[in-house]
Amino acid sequence: MAITSANQLELLQTAEAVAREKMIDPELVVQAMEESLARAAKSRYGSELDIRVSIDRKTGRARFTRVRTVVEDDAVENHQAQVTVKQAKQYLADPKVGDEIIDEVPPVELGRIAAQSAKQVILQKVREAERDRQYEEFKDRKGTIINGTVRREEYGNIIVDIGRGEAILRRNEKIGRESYRPNDRIRAYVKDVRREARGPQVFLSRTAPEFMAELFKMEVPEIYDGIIEIKAVARDPGSRAKIAVISYDSSIDPVGACVGMRGSRVQAVVNELQGEKIDIIPWNEDQATFLVNALQPAEVSKVVIDEDAGRIEVVVPDEQLSLAIGRRGQNVRLASQLTGLDIDIMTEADEAARRQAEFAERTQLFMDTLDVDETLAQLLVAEGFTNLEEVAYVDQDELLSIDGFDADTANELQARARDQLEEANRKALENARALGAEESLITFDGLTPQMVEALAKDGVKTLEDFATCADWELAGGWTTVNGQRVKDEGVLEKFDVSLEEAQTLVMTARVLLGWVDPSELEADEAEAEVDGEEDEA
The missing domain is CATH 3.30.300.20 (K homology (KH) domain)
Incomplete structure (x- = not known):
């Protein structure tokens, strides 16, 4: 077909009709027509030419033009669409790089194949515009409740008509015993809206906790x-x-x-x-x-x-x-x-049994390590002492406050506790060295001999090994797997090392090894403090 005065206005009328049917901007349809006509013209005049088409928004007249761009003398790559500054002087008085020479060319007559190609371009652009319009409409409704009509069921998933598009309610997002038939009314929570190749996808849910929250928001002013x-x-x-x-x-x-x-x-x-x-x-x-x-x-x-x-x-x-x-x-x-x-x-009975077991275990610990009788060991446990370190390094006044304890008893208990700790440290270091622990790890400030021994047993034998550890690998932590919290055992967890302490130890090791610049570390800490203050504010 040819673009003649008889059908020029039809272009605008067609654009208006398509835009009204698809509820998109008519300008987008006209631009698609311009692009399709330009593509058809290139097939007629040559793909190397830069052919552009502009349709007058009032008369519907399509103007075909050939555009050539002025470039540097040594930058010409396409002689059909580019000219040098010297060549451009034939057409422009004072040409500069980047200027365009525009010549009108005769309108093309579209053959059957060209017309079909132009139609496909227009349909594609219209589909893209329609998808963009749908996405823009529904993306802002994410996190809200939407009403729709059940259209059909596919493999247990419910396809819902939500007005200007469709949404999907997956079977794992349905409440267990629910069943729907076509044309049933349904209310659901818009869980996600995604832009995909086949168009915007709206995912609904009736099992999300947010659905209940939104329902209460609707019912409770x-x-x-x-x-x-x-x-x-x-x-x-x-x-x-x-x-x-x-x-x-x-x-x-x-x-x-x-x-x-x-x-x-x-x-x-x-x-x-x-x-x-x-x-x-x-x-x-x-x-x-x-x-x-x-x-x-x-x-x-x-x-x-x-x-x-x-x-x-x-x-x-x-x-x-x-x-x-x-x-x-x-x-x-x-x-x-x-x-x-x-x-x-x-239960209360279980807790009482556990407390008794802990009491007996700590009593036995003090009896074995301090070489005291059961009564004295029970007194220490009853006063809240749980390990040898507390006995060895506590202020002596706390021991003297226990009924029946005098200065000699307190001194003797603390001396025995320190001797036991020193012996335990010596054995731990011997074991650690036997396992291959290097002095760089043994002398690292913040690690006790027992910690070094535990690290060596786990294969951490040098300061470099230690610096590669994650904080949760040392202190332990929790991971959520399939909705269940799973315990991650830490190498130093039994020594009551917290995640923050583990992180500090690892970062200190990295600074000592030169892996981390201390000034960058201080800057990060200062930034974290500022963020924390802003959050509190």
Whole structure:
């Protein structure tokens, strides 16, 4: 076909119609037409030429032009699209590098193949524009609840019509016993929006904790207004959930507001979640108090927190154990998710037995190492002494404060403790050297002989070996695998070395070896302090 006056206006009318149908900018369609016509013209005049097409937005007239760019004399690569400054003087009065010489060329007549090619270019550009429009529309809805209509099911995944596009609800994001049929209404949480080659992909979820939080925000005006905040959510989708809330207005009870009059608000959320039981818990800054609340309805007798390990021990009455653990461990698992801590639950009887075992073990330690009778050893344990270092280097007044201890007894105990420690250190160094530990590691400040021995047993025998260690390899830590926290044993963990102390030791070794510049280290520390102050502010 030829671009004649008879069909010039049809170009604009077609652009308007396509843009209206696809809900995109008409300008994008016109630009696609210009590109397709330019490609067809190149096939007619030669691909080496720089042919451009501009369509008048009012009349629809397509203007075909050939463009040549002025370049340096020795920079000409394409003689059809480039000219030198000297050659350009035939067309321009004062040509400069970068100037363009524009000549109008006759419009091309599109054959069947060229017309088909132009159509494909236009369709491709329109599809890209439509995808961009869909992505821009839905990317801002990530993290919100969306309503849609079930269109079909594919391999257990639900394809949902969400208006100007489709979304997918994967089968692992559905609540267990849910089933849907075409044209069913569905409400879900927009978990992710991705730009992919086949178009924007919208992923929905009904099992995400955020879905429950958003449902409460819709049902409880105080949450929407910011008076009440949802601090944490833990779910066993379709079965049970716990949600922690806090009120910033002392006159409003956060739990009561979320429950609503006769349970109306929470019941609306429960109905949407297929009868999922919801425990609404008051959030508290104090971890122990928060955990006691999180383990409701079980009663808690005692809480012991190990902040370094991120673990917490909870003691409950014997008759409350099954209630605290819950069916298949559900209650304690949700409480753990809510608090972000690993929870060990034990009965009062178990804790008493453990305390007795620890007491007997420490008593035996002092009897064997200090050569004292059972009564004296039990006195030391009862006063809180747990190891020889505490006895050897504690202020003597603390020993004298024990009933029946005089200065001679205190001096003798401390002398024996120091002798034992020195002998233990000597043996540890002998073992470490026998294992191949080098003096660079033995004399490194911050490592005891027992630590050096433990490192040598683990294959760390030089300061270079030590400097390559990660802090968690030394102090131990926790790794989350498939949603479960797994313990990583540290080489120096039994010596109560924290992650921060391990990191300091490793960085000091790297500085000594010249691997790290001390000035850079100080700059990083100063930057970290500034960031910390900004976070606090």
